[in-house]
Amino acid sequence: MSEIENKSNNNIFEIPSLGALVNNQRFTTRYIREDINATITYPGLFYFDKSEIGAQLLDIASNGALVLASKKIPLHRKIILHLAFPTGKRFDIACQCVHLHEQPSAGFQYGIKFDQYNNELGDYMLETQTKLLLK
Secondary structure: OOHHHHHHHHOOOOOOOHHHHOOOOOOOOOEOOOOOEEEEEEEOOOOOOEEEEEEEEEEEOOOEEEEEEOOOOOOOOEEEEEEEOOOOOEEEEEEEEEEEEEEOOOEEEEEEEEOOOOHHHHHHHHHHOOOOOEO
16 A cells, blocks of 8 residues: 555544634634623723723623724724613723734724633623523
8 A cells, every 4th residue: 555545544533623623713702782782992002091982882792892993993902892771881891902903994803812701891791681682
């Protein structure tokens, strides 16, 4: 048996790793909430000058969110995501921009990773959920 045939026979029972099969790296359930207002605050050049921009919350999970904003924020920048609910409840979450995708007609789409899990936010989102939309 040739070396090529031997190599192909040995690979019959090899199963590719899950990482090779899965393109989407987001493993948590993502909730779509259209009733939450989002803004982003990030430090300016000297860290005491803060800029605030409006953002549209596309989806949210226990460890991060996907938002759309009109202004570009540098990748890996530490930011604060402010979430305001119709009830008046507000959450300020320390996080970081880990993914940036430019949408030519809409602005910039950001993948945001929370610095830590926020159980209070998760519980409150479940309490106030009126429509169950998952992504």
